[in-house]
Structure formats: C-alpha cells, structure tokens
Amino acid sequence: MLQMVCTGCDHTEPVDVRVYDCPWCGAPFRFVDGMPNADTSFPNSIDPHEQGVWRYRRLLPVEEQTDPVTLGEGGTPVVRLDRWGAEHGLPELRAKLEHLGPTGSFKDRGTTLLLTALRAAGVERVIEDSSGNAGAAVAAYAARAGIATRVFVPASAPASKLAQIAAYGAEIVPVEGTREEVTEAALAALDADTVYASHNLSPYFPESLKTFAYELYEFSADDLPDHIVFPVGNGSLLLGAARGFADLAELSAPARSPRLHAAQAENCAPIVYAHNHRVMEDAPEWSATLAGGVAVAQPPRMAEILEALHDSGGTATTVSEAEIREAAMSLARMEGLYVEPTTAVAFAAAARLRREGAIGEGQKVLVPVTGSGLKDPLING
Amino acid sequence: MLQMVCTGCDHTEPVDVRVYDCPWCGAPFRFVDGMPNADTSFPNSIDPHEQGVWRYRRLLPVEEQTDPVTLGEGGTPVVRLDRWGAEHGLPELRAKLEHLGPTGSFKDRGTTLLLTALRAAGVERVIEDSSGNAGAAVAAYAARAGIATRVFVPASAPASKLAQIAAYGAEIVPVEGTREEVTEAALAALDADTVYASHNLSPYFPESLKTFAYELYEFSADDLPDHIVFPVGNGSLLLGAARGFADLAELSAPARSPRLHAAQAENCAPIVYAHNHRVMEDAPEWSATLAGGVAVAQPPRMAEILEALHDSGGTATTVSEAEIREAAMSLARMEGLYVEPTTAVAFAAAARLRREGAIGEGQKVLVPVTGSGLKDPLING
Numbered sequence: 001m002l003q004m005v006c007t008g009c010d011h012t013e014p015v016d017v018r019v020y021d022c023p024w025c026g027a028p029f030r031f032v033d034g035m036p037n038a039d040t041s042f043p044n045s046i047d048p049h050e051q052g053v054w055r056y057r058r059l060l061p062v063e064e065q066t067d068p069v070t071l072g073e074g075g076t077p078v079v080r081l082d083r084w085g086a087e088h089g090l091p092e093l094r095a096k097l098e099h100l101g102p103t104g105s106f107k108d109r110g111t112t113l114l115l116t117a118l119r120a121a122g123v124e125r126v127i128e129d130s131s132g133n134a135g136a137a138v139a140a141y142a143a144r145a146g147i148a149t150r151v152f153v154p155a156s157a158p159a160s161k162l163a164q165i166a167a168y169g170a171e172i173v174p175v176e177g178t179r180e181e182v183t184e185a186a187l188a189a190l191d192a193d194t195v196y197a198s199h200n201l202s203p204y205f206p207e208s209l210k211t212f213a214y215e216l217y218e219f220s221a222d223d224l225p226d227h228i229v230f231p232v233g234n235g236s237l238l239l240g241a242a243r244g245f246a247d248l249a250e251l252s253a254p255a256r257s258p259r260l261h262a263a264q265a266e267n268c269a270p271i272v273y274a275h276n277h278r279v280m281e282d283a284p285e286w287s288a289t290l291a292g293g294v295a296v297a298q299p300p301r302m303a304e305i306l307e308a309l310h311d312s313g314g315t316a317t318t319v320s321e322a323e324i325r326e327a328a329m330s331l332a333r334m335e336g337l338y339v340e341p342t343t344a345v346a347f348a349a350a351a352r353l354r355r356e357g358a359i360g361e362g363q364k365v366l367v368p369v370t371g372s373g374l375k376d377p378l379i380n381g
Numbered sequence: 382m383l384q385m386v387c388t389g390c391d392h393t394e395p396v397d398v399r400v401y402d403c404p405w406c407g408a409p410f411r412f413v414d415g416m417p418n419a420d421t422s423f424p425n426s427i428d429p430h431e432q433g434v435w436r437y438r439r440l441l442p443v444e445e446q447t448d449p450v451t452l453g454e455g456g457t458p459v460v461r462l463d464r465w466g467a468e469h470g471l472p473e474l475r476a477k478l479e480h481l482g483p484t485g486s487f488k489d490r491g492t493t494l495l496l497t498a499l500r501a502a503g504v505e506r507v508i509e510d511s512s513g514n515a516g517a518a519v520a521a522y523a524a525r526a527g528i529a530t531r532v533f534v535p536a537s538a539p540a541s542k543l544a545q546i547a548a549y550g551a552e553i554v555p556v557e558g559t560r561e562e563v564t565e566a567a568l569a570a571l572d573a574d575t576v577y578a579s580h581n582l583s584p585y586f587p588e589s590l591k592t593f594a595y596e597l598y599e600f601s602a603d604d605l606p607d608h609i610v611f612p613v614g615n616g617s618l619l620l621g622a623a624r625g626f627a628d629l630a631e632l633s634a635p636a637r638s639p640r641l642h643a644a645q646a647e648n649c650a651p652i653v654y655a656h657n658h659r660v661m662e663d664a665p666e667w668s669a670t671l672a673g674g675v676a677v678a679q680p681p682r683m684a685e686i687l688e689a690l691h692d693s694g695g696t697a698t699t700v701s702e703a704e705i706r707e708a709a710m711s712l713a714r715m716e717g718l719y720v721e722p723t724t725a726v727a728f729a730a731a732a733r734l735r736r737e738g739a740i741g742e743g744q745k746v747l748v749p750v751t752g753s754g755l756k757d758p759l760i761n762g
Contacts, residue, residue, distance in 0.1 A: 052458060071717055077433060097483065104755055143716065164754070167713040167719050335525050373545070377545070
C-alpha cells in the first residue's frame with residue numbers, strides 16, 4: 001500500500017496531500033512504494049501511446065484513472081556537446097535539456113504530479129514560496145488545474161522574475177526579510193481550505209522526477225552515462241534520479257546506476273560541506289551567488305541527498321563564481337546552449353571533476369540543463 | 382534530382398546554399414523534390430531511433446550521411462486546452478507547443494536544417510537580419526556549428542531581445558531606418574566568404590518545417606485536426622505544414638489535409654488583404670502591433686501562402702490588438718500556457734473563425750504555440 005515515511009525518524013503516515021512534514025520530527029516525507037501500479041518489468045509498465053512524464057504513469061503514485069494536470073512536460077532531448085566537451089577533457093559529454101519544459105525549467109517535471117495529486121484530492125487553493133522557477137511552475141500548473149495560487153516571494157525579488165508568475169494569474173505576496181521568513185509567512189497563511197504546495201517538502205515532487213532516469217534508460221539503455229553531475233539546491237532532481245535508478249534495478253535491472261554527483265557554488269555549499277566533513281557544525285556563513293537555484297543554505301532533504309551520493313559512488317564539489325560565469329558564456333558561444341547560471345554550476349563542476357580525476361578519461365558524462373538562460377540572463381554576459 | 386525552382390517565374394537552379402533569390406525575377410526558391418531519400422511509404426522513411434526533426438531525415442533535402450547541426454528541436458507535445466476552448470466554443474482545441482524549442486520558438490525547427498546545409502557546404506560566415514526569434518535561432522545553431530554570425534537588427538530593437546542573440550556570441554549590427562533598410566544593410570555586407578542565412582528566403586527553412594505535419598500524422602493519424610490556425614508573418618510554418626501534408630499524400634495518403642488558416646493582426650494584415658481582395662493594390666498603410674512576429678508588410682512568399690490557403694480550403698482572418706492581449710492573458714490564466722503575443726493572434730483568430738462559422742461546432746482545431754511569453758512578455762499583462 002502507498003504510504004509516506006518520514007525521512008528523519010521513519011514514522012509512517014497514510015498518504016495525504018495536506019501533510020507536508022512529520023508531526024514528530026518535522027522532516028519531510030518520501031513514499032515507501034512509489035510504484036503501486038507497476039507491472040513486473042519496466043518495459044511492460046510503459047504506456048507506449050503517451051509521451052513524456054505520463055508515459056510512466058504506472059510507475060507514479062497515483063490511481064490509474066487519475067486525470068493528469070499536464071502541459072506536455074518530460075520527454076526531453078539529449079544532445080552531445082562535442083566542442084565544449086573536447087575543450088574540458090570530456091569527449092563523451094551530453095546534456096539532457098530539462099529546460100525545454102512548459103515553463104522553462106526542470107520544475108515542470110515534478111510539478112505535473114504534485115498538481116495532479118492536489119486536484120485529485122479536491123484541493124481548490126494552494127500556497128507556495130519561491131521567487132524563481134518553482135513559483136512559475138506551480139502557478140502555471142495550478143492555473144491549468146483551476147486551483148487558486150498565492151506565491152510568497154522575497155520583497156527583493158526582481159520584477160522580471162515575477163512577471164511570469166503573475167501572468168499565470170497567481171497572487172504574489174512580497175515578504176520583507178530572509179528567505180526563511182518568506183517560508184514562515186507562507187506557513188502562517190495556511191488555513192483549512194489551503195494546501196502548502198511545496199516543491200521542497202511534498203513527496204510528490206521528487207517522486208515525479210524519477211522519470212528523468214526512466215527516460216535515460218528507455219531511450220539509451222546501451223549508452224547510459226558513467227556520471228551525472230547535478231546542480232544541487234534542494235536536490236530534488238538528484239533525488240528523483242536516484243529513486244528512478246533504484247526502481248529500474250527493482251523492475252528489470254540496469255547493470256548499475258551512474259555515479260551521481262552534486263555541484264554547488266563555493267558561496268553556498270552546505271551539501272559539499274556536509275559530504276566532506278560528515279557534520280554541519282562550524283559550516284561557514286554562506287554568501288550570495290549568481291546561481292540562484294543552488295542558493296539554499298538548509299536543504300530539507302540533506303540526509304537523503306548525502307545517502308544518494310554515497311550509494312551511487314558519487315561525490316560533491318564546488319565551483320567559483322568566475323567558473324560559473326565562464327561556463328554559462330562558453331556553452332552559449334560554443335554549443336548554442338543558453339543556460340541559467342544554476343545549470344552552469346554543474347558543467348563547471350564536471351570539468352573540475354575531470355581535472356581532479358573523479359571522472360576518468362573518456363568516460364560518459366551527462367549534465368541536466370535545469371533552467372533556461374531566458375529566465376535568468378547573465379547581464380553583460 | 383534535388384533542384385530549386387523559383388516561386389515567381391519557375392526558373393530552376395541547381396541546389397546552392399549561396400543562392401537566396403532568383404537571378405531573373407528576384408523571388409525566393411523552393412525545392413522541387415524535397416524528399417530525395419524517401420522510401421516508398423511514410424512509415425518506412427522514419428528513423429525510429431531518432432527523436433524530433435531528424436527522425437524524418439530521409440524526408441529532408443540533405444545527403445543521408447550529413448551530420449546534423451541539432452539541439453534536440455522538434456518532437457513537440459500536443460496538449461488539450463479544454464478550459465479555454467470551452468469558453469470560446471472550441472471544445473476540441475489543442476495546442477502544439479513549438480515554443481519548447483532550444484531557443485524558445487518554432488524557428489529552431491527550420492534552423493536546424495538550414496545550418497546543417499550551410500555547414501555541410503563548408504560555409505564559415507553567415508549574415509542574418511532579424512531582431513527576434515529567427516536571429517536567436519540562427520545565432521544559436523551557427524554557434525554550435527562553429528560558424529561566425531553577424532545579425533543585422535533595427536537600431537530601435539529592445540535590449541532584452543538582443544541579450545539572447547549576443548549570448549550566443551553573434552556580432553550584432555544595429556541599423557537606423559526601416560525594417561527594409563536593415564535587410565538592405567545585411568545584403569550590402571555580403572562578400573565572397575559570407576552567406577545570407579535568411580530564414581525568409583532560404584528554401585531549407587520552410588522545408589524543415591514539413592516535420593510539423595509529419596509529427597501530427599505519425600503520432601495522431603486517427604485524430605488529425607480539422608483546422609490548423611497559424612499566426613502568419615512570413616508564413617514559413619504554414620508553408621512547411623502544407624508541404625508536409627502534400628508529402629504525406631504522396632507517400633501514404635492521409636485522407637485529407639486539415640484546413641490551414643492564416644491569422645494576422647488588423648494592424649498588419651497583407652495576407653488577409655490579398656486573400657480577400659485578390660490583389661495588393663490600394664492596401665492600407667500598416668501600423669504597429671503587439672505581435673512582432675506577424676508585423677511583416679511584404680512577405681516574400683505571399684503567392685505560396687495564398688496557394689496553400691486555397692488548396693487546403695482554409696481562410697485568412699484578422700484580430701484586434703485587444704483580442705491579442707486578451708487571448709495571451711487568458712491562455713496563461715486558464716491553461717498555464719505563457720505565449721508571446723504573436724501566438725495569441727492565432728488563438729484569438731480561432732475563436733473568431735468559430736464565431737463566424739468557418740470552424741464548425743465540435744470540430745477539431747489545432748494552434749501552434751510559435752513562441753514563448755518569456756521572450757516577449759506583455760508588460761503589465
């Protein structure tokens with residue numbers, strides 16, 4: 001039976017879209033068995049008449065008859081990056097273009113399941129806190145589902161980032177103070193009729209990102225990457241991929257999962273610090289970074305992320321602001337790939353992992369393009 | 382044998398990427414037989430191991446061994462728009478999301494073939510004139526192909542639109558004067574080493590857009606739309622679709638092509654004027670429109686467009702600036718679909734065609750989303 005288990009204390013709860021954290025320890029939940037309708041094998045669980053995320057609906061935690069809230073997300077292309085790769089010692093470098101989602105980021109792949117579950121549960125009002133890609137994704141899918149949305153954002157958020165969220169008809173609530181105070185304001189506004197549609201805390205969001213791994217396996221099982229390097233803020237795509245590869249092993253067994261690596265900015269690298277020091281004590285004060293998507297000082301799913309790195313044999317590494325800027329610029333100029341700075345973190349980290357030997361000569365490396373440069377341009381880039 | 386034929390005077394020329402207009406009459410060329418490597422049937426001509434445009438490479442005018450310049454374009458999803466459709470008397474309305482291309486517009490689908498042909502011909506420098514989606518697409522694919530690009534733009538073009546083009550490393554050349562003077566400046570800069578990579582004039586660009594029709598047929602042959610409504614500026618997507626359906630009839634015959642309709646803004650509607658009046662004499666002075674992609678006073682392929690409308694049983698219609706704005710806003714708010722104003726022209730026109738009876742009750746209607754709202758936001762939208 002589909003259940004939620006706390007990632008902190010292993011307390012289990014029946015599935016409820018209204019419950020976003022553990023009543024005992026406050027940690028977020030994950031699903032115990034996220035494939036309630038799976039067939040005995042992966043190929044038999046695929047719906048060949050569907051494209052994208054919903055091609056794998058039998059491997060997702062929803063009733064088989066549930067009508068999805070979809071905008072055609074998933075099914076993203078993989079392209080070779082021969083020129084940029086050659087320059088950085090990575091002749092077998094590929095990118096999976098997650099930014100070609102309906103709202104311009106990988107968040108769409110997670111949001112389709114979250115809003116599907118919310119609509120199926122009869123939810124009519126949601127709250128989210130984000131000034132970036134997640135806010136836009138939740139606002140768009142909620143609009144399509146006919147669900148009213150309030151998005152709490154830092155008062156300092158740039159108007160350009162809010163224009164897209166506003167276009168979907170979401171109510172924007174600016175909050176003075178830190179990012180944590182924005183979340184507190186959102187939580188304080190919850191009432192009996194309103195659900196917290198948190199991409200950070202809901203177990204649906206990372207569960208839907210499993211399909212990232214499914215697609216890699218379905219369309220290139222013979223050519224799986226040796227390494228995948230993710231830009232990590234809250235870590236949902238890395239976690240989703242890890243679960244997807246775990247599911248595949250259960251269903252039909254690819255020989256091994258790729259090594260999953262976490263890339264962060266030197267200016268904000270709590271995962272790298274915890275990975276290297278085994279504890280969070282004495283972590284430095286983090287500062288601002290160009291890469292807004294990795295500027296997360298306290299990722300709620302830290303323990304799961306560290307476990308996924310360890311289990312896959314991956315590592316965690318940082319890059320400088322100069323490396324981020326240089327990678328973003330050179331990817332556009334050499335490959336026609338216009339990425340947001342957050343994505344550039346992972347490309348710069350791949351180059352660094354190769355220099356430092358964690359990626360071997362000639363190994364196959366994949367980097368997800370998590371967001372479009374259109375949404376977060378490097379001014380004077 | 383693959384040949385180019387003039388759309389004005391039927392003069393034929395051998396294929397040459399450097400020749401962009403007829404030496405006799407100045408009209409653009411099209412290909413005589415754009416499927417030189419096709420098998421006897423459509424299904425047999427598909428490469429099942431490829432996604433997107435290059436899945437149909439045997440139906441495109443390139444040598445079978447040519448290495449494509451690709452960024453994963455094509456293979457776009459089709460989504461239902463039940464809420465917006467119901468509100469506008471179109472219960473069977475769907476959108477094909479062409480804006481989910483690598484640079485954020487349908488132009489990518491045409492540019493991949495154009496740059497593939499240019500690179501295969503050994504071209505090292507190109508010129509283009511555009512301040513919008515085509516400039517970005519050519520700059521991106523040329524960057525990936527290692528081809529140097531100069532993009533001529535109106536001096537009045539907004540900085541935000543130029544940031545993406547500049548990111549790809551293209552040289553931007555601002556020109557004072559009218560749009561026609563920008564083109565003249567680009568042509569004047571041509572020399573023996575530089576090719577005019579014009580999305581308006583090159584026959585490769587619309588030829589690649591045939592794949593729009595191929596995808597509709599391959600993935601929903603049993604459920605083809607009765608009508609497709611295109612926003613038309615230079616008309617390349619409408620022309621590409623028309624050729625694609627013609628190819629399909631030749632290869633394996635769908636029962637009929639959908640009716641293809643052209644949508645333009647009241648403020649700039651030369652196609653509608655010519656369609657209704659049969660001549661261009663006494664056409665009004667056109668004025669500015671929110672919908673930059675349809676602001677083309679003299680489309681070079683006008684004759685072909687009128688023929689495609691006629692042959693498919695389609696029509697041509699205009700919408701007001703207010704209707705464009707209203708459609709763009711309501712699509713985002715009701716469907717989570719954030720489109721550029723140019724795309725909104727076609728949705729507003731579909732609603733109008735239904736009101737006026739050209740689209741019958743309950744008929745299936747498809748509209749391509751040609752560009753993302755991220756690239757051309759409605760300020761205060």
